[in-house]
Amino acid sequence: MNSSQNLVKELTCVRCPLGCKVRIEYTKDLEVIDVSGNRCPRGREYAIQEISDPHRILVTSVKVKNGKYPLASVKTTDSIPLRLFEEAMKVIEKMEVEAPVKRGDIIIKNFLESGVDLIVTRSVERL
């Protein structure tokens, strides 16, 4: 079925390195009409999530106190809902961690109850 009132989104599935081009057709009420192009069920799940509650990995930096550099790069260990990004950035902007911090250190566990941690991606030594 393909109605001109339906919406269509073409996405690249990021759930594995194959990067299937997935096409999803849906109504404005987010009822899924058709998903194609995915080589496995995870592509369908990904496409549905993208139209209803898209997720991304958050990559930013956090202030460091007494460090060789004033900032340390951080990222979430997995994607979190885009709708949490604004709140996440407010929390991160207010934070200051004490040097040293090492790559892989968990800065916040279960960040905003997303089930995902915020970790350091660049070590900063103490001054």
Ligand code: SF4
């Ligand atoms: S649809 Fe399946 S096979 Fe294709 S990129 Fe996504 S996870 Fe990989």
